[in-house]
Amino acid sequence: MKTLASSMLILNGKLANDPILRDTIHQFRERGFDLHVRVTWEFGDAERFVNEAHSLKIENVIAGGGDGTLNEVVNGIFKLEEKSRPILGILPLGTANDFATAAGIPDALNNALMLAINGRPRQIDLVQVNRGRCFINMASGGFGTKVTNDTPETMKATFGGVSYLIHGILRLDKLSPDHCEIRSGDFIWEGDALIVGIGNGRQAGGGQLLCPGALINDGMLNLRIFTGESLVPTLLSTLARSEDEEHMIEASGSWFEIRAEHTMTFNLDGEPISGNQFSLVVKPGAVFCRLPPDCPLLK
Numbered sequence: 001m002k003t004l005a006s007s008m009l010i011l012n013g014k015l016a017n018d019p020i021l022r023d024t025i026h027q028f029r030e031r032g033f034d035l036h037v038r039v040t041w042e043f044g045d046a047e048r049f050v051n052e053a054h055s056l057k058i059e060n061v062i063a064g065g066g067d068g069t070l071n072e073v074v075n076g077i078f079k080l081e082e083k084s085r086p087i088l089g090i091l092p093l094g095t096a097n098d099f100a101t102a103a104g105i106p107d108a109l110n111n112a113l114m115l116a117i118n119g120r121p122r123q124i125d126l127v128q129v130n131r132g133r134c135f136i137n138m139a140s141g142g143f144g145t146k147v148t149n150d151t152p153e154t155m156k157a158t159f160g161g162v163s164y165l166i167h168g169i170l171r172l173d174k175l176s177p178d179h180c181e182i183r184s185g186d187f188i189w190e191g192d193a194l195i196v197g198i199g200n201g202r203q204a205g206g207g208q209l210l211c212p213g214a215l216i217n218d219g220m221l222n223l224r225i226f227t228g229e230s231l232v233p234t235l236l237s238t239l240a241r242s243e244d245e246e247h248m249i250e251a252s253g254s255w256f257e258i259r260a261e262h263t264m265t266f267n268l269d270g271e272p273i274s275g276n277q278f279s280l281v282v283k284p285g286a287v288f289c290r291l292p293p294d295c296p297l298l299k
C-alpha cells in the first residue's frame with residue numbers, strides 16, 4: 001500500500017488562530033494525512049522550519065501565508081542541497097497572494113491544501129539577487145514598491161489587495177521616478193523608470209499585472225519598465241491603458257543588471273531590498289512545486 005507523503009505547513013503566525021483553517025487541518029489528519037504545522041512569529045522562523053522539515057525527511061513543505069511567507073520558505077528550500085530539497089506547496093492566506101493567484105492555486109482552503117500535498121510536482125525557476133536572496137515571483141521597483149512597502153497593515157486588513165492602489169493614489173505627490181540603467185545581453189536602457197517589473201511570475205503589488213507573458217519554467221525573466229518624468233499623468237494613463245506602448249519598455253533574458261545613481265528599492269516577493277546596483281540571475285528548475293494541471297505560468 002502506498003503511504004501518503006508527509007507534509008509540514010509553515011504558517012504565518014498572523015493566521016494561526018483561524019478556526020476554518022484549524023478545522024481543515026483536523027479534517028486532513030482524520031483522513032490519514034501526515035500533516036505537521038509550525039507557526040512563525042518573525043522573519044527567520046520559516047527558514048528554520050524548512051531546515052527542520054528537511055532533517056525529518058518530510059517530503060512537502062507548504063508555505064501558508066502571503067507572498068512574504070512564500071519567499072521565506074522558498075529561500076529556505078533553495079539553501080538546501082539540490083537533490084534533497086523538499087517539494088514546495090502553497091496555501092495562499094495573505095492579503096495579495098500575487099504568485100498563487102497568477103499560478104491558479106484554488107482559493108478554497110481544502111482544495112489548495114490538497115493540491116499542496118498531492119498535486120503534480122513541477123520543476124520551476126527561481127531568481128537570485130546579488131548572489132544572495134532569491135525570489136519566486138517578481139522583483140518590482142519604483143512606484144509599486146514604495147506603495148507595497150508602505151501600505152499600512154490596517155488598510156490591508158480593511159480593503160485587502162485594493163489598498164495598495166488606494167494608498168498609492170493618496171500619496172502620488174510624494175513619489176518620483178527612479179533614474180537607472182538596465183541591461184541584459186544586447187538590451188540596454190537608461191532613463192526614468194516609474195515602475196520596473198522583472199518577473200518570473202506575472203503580477204505584484206496586489207494584482208498589478210506587470211509581466212503578463214512570464215512563465216516560471218522557461219529559464220527566462222520578463223522585464224517591463226513604465227517610463228516617464230511626470231508621475232501623475234503617466235501613471236493615470238498607464239492604469240487606464242495597460243498596453244500604453246509609448247511609456248512601456250519590454251525585454252526578456254536569463255539575467256538583468258540594474259544600476260542607479262541614487263538608492264533604489266526593489267520589492268522581492270514583498271520583501272524590500274535597497275541599493276544602487278542589482279544583479280538578477282535565473283536559477284533554472286531550482287525547486288519542485290505542486291501546481292494545478294492548468295497552471296497558466298507553465299509552458
Ligand SMILES: Nc1ncnc2c1ncn2[C@@H]1O[C@H](COP(=O)(O)OP(=O)(O)OP(=O)(O)O)[C@@H](O)[C@H]1O
Nearest residue numbers: 013040041042043065066067068069094095096097
Ligand atoms: N506572527 C507573525 N506576525 C506578524 N508578522 C509575521 C509573523 N510571522 C512572520 N511574520 C512576517 O510576516 C511577513 C510575511 O507576511 P505575508 O506576506 O505572509 O503576509 P501578508 O503581508 O498579509 O501578505 P501579502 O504579502 O500577500 O500582503 C514576513 O516578513 C514574516 O517575517
